[in-house]
Amino acid sequence: MTSIPDITLNNGQTIPQLGFGVFLIEPKDTATAVSRALKAGYRHIDTAEGYGNEAEVGEAIAKSGLDRGEVFVTSKLGNDAHEPDDARRAFDETLKALGTEYVDLFLIHWPLPDRYGGDFVQTWRVLEEVYRDGRARSIGVSNFQPRHLRRLHGEAEIIPAVNQIEVNPHLTQDELRGFCAEHQIAVEAWSPLGRGGVLAEPVIQSIANRAGKTPAQVVLRWHIQRGDIVFPKSVTPARIKENIDIFDFELPATDVEDITLLNKNERTGPDPDKFNGR
Ligand code: NAD
Numbered sequence: 001m002t003s004i005p006d007i008t009l010n011n012g013q014t015i016p017q018l019g020f021g022v023f024l025i026e027p028k029d030t031a032t033a034v035s036r037a038l039k040a041g042y043r044h045i046d047t048a049e050g051y052g053n054e055a056e057v058g059e060a061i062a063k064s065g066l067d068r069g070e071v072f073v074t075s076k077l078g079n080d081a082h083e084p085d086d087a088r089r090a091f092d093e094t095l096k097a098l099g100t101e102y103v104d105l106f107l108i109h110w111p112l113p114d115r116y117g118g119d120f121v122q123t124w125r126v127l128e129e130v131y132r133d134g135r136a137r138s139i140g141v142s143n144f145q146p147r148h149l150r151r152l153h154g155e156a157e158i159i160p161a162v163n164q165i166e167v168n169p170h171l172t173q174d175e176l177r178g179f180c181a182e183h184q185i186a187v188e189a190w191s192p193l194g195r196g197g198v199l200a201e202p203v204i205q206s207i208a209n210r211a212g213k214t215p216a217q218v219v220l221r222w223h224i225q226r227g228d229i230v231f232p233k234s235v236t237p238a239r240i241k242e243n244i245d246i247f248d249f250e251l252p253a254t255d256v257e258d259i260t261l262l263n264k265n266e267r268t269g270p271d272p273d274k275f276n277g278r
Contacts, residue, residue, distance in 0.1 A: 003247060004043065007229055009161040010184040013138045015072055015105065017224060018244060019044025019231035021190070027053045033235045034060035038071070040241050046164075046188075046231040048076035048109055049094055058099035068100060076109035076142060076164075077123070079277025082116045087126040095135065106136040107164055110143045114276050120148065121155045128158050140164065142190075143272035146179045153183065162186045165272075167228060168194035169201065169219060172263040177228070189223050192230040195268050203262060207255050214242055221246045222259045 006014040020037040022030055022045065030053040034045060038060065047057045054075060061071050081090035106127060111120050127139040140162035152160060163180050167173045167189035180187050198204065199215040208215045220243060223230045232243045
């Protein structure tokens, strides 16, 4: 079976560098997709309250025959639940839906610039509570910009273990990634394939032809060699297998650089400075 490297987070916990994302997988299709991923060797699932499929993720893990400790599970706080009491309730509901006593990682999904008076620190304190009581083994943020992270550095007791941000060859995020590296915050790259939009790039196609791999495998390998954590999404059995089969080859440094040069600072998803979660 494919051996997936672990990344050690700033609190000593480890996370498999490659996982399986379930955004935009219909609840009715989620248990099947997650079961296929677990059979293919994935041991890290990335879900969120907002994806509406936490229960189906939990169902697939329960049915897999794997011990709970063998699968790393991430979920995220809903955008409507940033008030502290709502956040506490939402976290309880996440655990209930997943059918588990703890999550491996719990994130604030979006900073939400114009809601809750811009006060994500009060929300972060609830994440610190669930970290301290052991129900979240690690806590982190998603879509946070340097100024949000600086504010947590100044006001919070616990530094986020990860920042989950959009990264792909058209949005390489090197400045924000550099900031995270300086502050010992691991980067998780969401939409690592740019939802498929980067795969037709001639540079990527030609590297794939030379390596005898697919464009998706080359792009995922690029992320891995840059040190980021990824969790591509697919419901197609062949692609689920293809996306994990990336640990038997290495890109030369020049290929990594050539792919990085495709950057256009172009997002596929919302801009965290404008997105208010609705
Ligand atoms: P992705 O970049 O993983 O792209 C998925 C799409 O790429 C698939 O729907 C399919 O069309 C295509 N694809 C997948 N494998 C392929 C292959 N081998 N060959 C060709 N095409 C292939 O995009 P995503 O699902 O948006 O992101 C992955 C995960 O990141 C999500 O499932 C979710 O867990 C996470 N995410 C987080 C946030 C956030 O705000 N924190 C936002 C979006 C996504």
